[in-house]
Amino acid sequence: NAGVTQTPKFQVLKTGQSMTLQCAQDMNHNSMYWYRQDPGMGLRLIYYSASEGTTDKGEVPNGYNVSRLNKREFSLRLESAAPSQTSVYFCASSEKYRDGTDTQYFGPGTRLTVL
Amino acid sequence: AQKITQTQPGMFVQEKEAVTLDCTYDTSDQSYGLFWYKQPSSGEMIFLIYQGSYDEQNATEGRYSLNFQKARKSANLVISASQLGDSAMYFCAMREGRDSSYKLIFGSGTRLLVRP
Numbered sequence: 043n044a045g046v047t048q049t050p051k052f053q054v055l056k057t058g059q060s061m062t063l064q065c066a067q068d069m070n071h072n073s074m075y076w077y078r079q080d081p082g083m084g085l086r087l088i089y090y091s092a093s094e095g096t097t098d099k100g101e102v103p104n105g106y107n108v109s110r111l112n113k114r115e116f117s118l119r120l121e122s123a124a125p126s127q128t129s130v131y132f133c134a135s136s137e138k139y140r141d142g143t144d145t146q147y148f149g150p151g152t153r154l155t156v157l
Numbered sequence: 158a159q160k161i162t163q164t165q166p167g168m169f170v171q172e173k174e175a176v177t178l179d180c181t182y183d184t185s186d187q188s189y190g191l192f193w194y195k196q197p198s199s200g201e202m203i204f205l206i207y208q209g210s211y212d213e214q215n216a217t218e219g220r221y222s223l224n225f226q227k228a229r230k231s232a233n234l235v236i237s238a239s240q241l242g243d244s245a246m247y248f249c250a251m252r253e254g255r256d257s258s259y260k261l262i263f264g265s266g267t268r269l270l271v272r273p
Contacts, residue, residue, distance in 0.1 A: 083265055
């Protein structure tokens with residue numbers, strides 16, 4: 043199993059350009075997430091999808107859109123990139139088990155620079 | 158108010174010694190989960206250990222244990238017998254509530270450096 047995969051690994055954009063970050067998981071998890079990590083900080087939630095067909099805003103959603111394409115895939119789109127969106131983006135997925143435990147598993151991250 | 162507080166920006170530990178990384182949290186929910194993740198210099202986030210708010214015993218996973226003190230709202234990570242490969246950033250995170258979203262709130266992290 044590959045777990046959570048993300049593409050691309052690195053990306054440089056100019057201000058105003060658009061792009062889509064791709065994420066896929068092969069663990070059959072229902073929930074998926076997009077986070078950003080700025081230098082010296084913890085992760086902050088951008089958007090999440092509790093299950094296929096649903097998406098909700100997290101802590102820092104402005105400037106982003108998401109699509110839960112199917113159970114496996116959850117994409118993050120920047121319509122008009124800004125320098126403030128320079129960050130490392132992580133995708134994660136999780137499942138809640140019968141005993142109530144759940145754990146989020148993360149992809150390797152995408153390092154995005156907006157000039 | 159910060160939900161997750163990690164007061165140690167950086168720490169040193171001698172190889173083979175134990176080290177405790179502090180984490181305090183703030184929530185009014187009765188049901189919540191606490192997590193520790195490791196982020197090595199390569200950048201990936203690696204799940205280490207989980208503690209549920211109703212778990213009566215402290216969680217353990219190999220050399221990692223979680224010192225859970227509910228009344229004090231603390232969930233400190235203890236790493237025993239430190240290894241050079243333990244040098245990394247460590248993040249404490251909390252999941253509130255029982256809803257289906259399982260959103261995590263992260264602390265700002267502690268950078269651990271293991272000295273040979």
